[in-house]
Structures are given as C-alpha cells and as structure tokens.
Amino acid sequence: xxxxxxxxxxxxxxxxxxxxxxxxxxxxxxxxxxxxxxxxxxxxxxxxxxxxxxxxxxxxxxxxxxxxxxxxxxxxxxxxxxxxxxxxxxxxxxxxxxxxxxxxxxxxxxxxxxxxxxxxxxx
Numbered sequence: 001x002x003x004x005x006x007x008x009x010x011x012x013x014x015x016x017x018x019x020x021x022x023x024x025x026x027x028x029x030x031x032x033x034x035x036x037x038x039x040x041x042x043x044x045x046x047x048x049x050x051x052x053x054x055x056x057x058x059x060x061x062x063x064x065x066x067x068x069x070x071x072x073x074x075x076x077x078x079x080x081x082x083x084x085x086x087x088x089x090x091x092x093x094x095x096x097x098x099x100x101x102x103x104x105x106x107x108x109x110x111x112x113x114x115x116x117x118x119x120x121x122x123x
Contacts, residue, residue: 007072009032009034009042010042010045010046010070010072011070011072012031012032013028013032013039013042013043013046014046014051014069014070016028016031016032016062017053017061017062017063017064018064018069020059020061020063021061022061022062023060023061024060025039025040025055028062043062046070050068051064051068051070052064052065052066052068053065
C-alpha cells in the first residue's frame, strides 16, 4: 500500500477515535474497509507514533487518553528551524550571517519558544 494511502487510513481512524464512534475492532475494520487484523496493526502503529489509545468497553469505542490530533504533510520552516536543521547554513550552502544569528538569539528569548513534549526539549 502506498504511504499516502496508509496515512489516509490513519487519518480516517483518527477521526473516528476523536468522534468516539469506532465501535468494536470488527466494526472499526468495516468502517475503514480493512480486515480486523490490519486495523489492529494500524492502531499499534498509531501507538508507536505516540498516540495513547485505549479501548473503552463501556462505550464500545477506542479513545485517546489525551487530546491529540494526527497531522501529516509538509510545512514551511521558519528561520530558527532552518538554523537548527542546517547548522548555520542555508540549504543552498550560503552561510548565515552573524547578524542573522544575533537576531535569532534575541527573538528566541522574546517570543514563546515551542516545546516538544515528546522529546522533552525546546524545538
């Protein structure tokens, strides 16, 4: 199965989990047009990606233990992310100037810095 198809299946399962209307594993499999075994594998993959998923017997549905949302795709990087990813160089090989580095250092302290809870560090 192509990666985009797999991501779409995860997106479908995510939506049903957030709506709390998955039903039993066999019902969820039917809703997303997969076998029950494949559906269980997808749930395990989602758990491997950091989703805390449990099955609530009383509601007969899968649910997230914390409010989360699945997201995939490409995003444009801001200057801080580029600096971190490319170690002071732009993708075209041009070195970032000292003034750009100073500006980034100042803005990091003035603006709320995103926190990556999964890694336990500042992005």
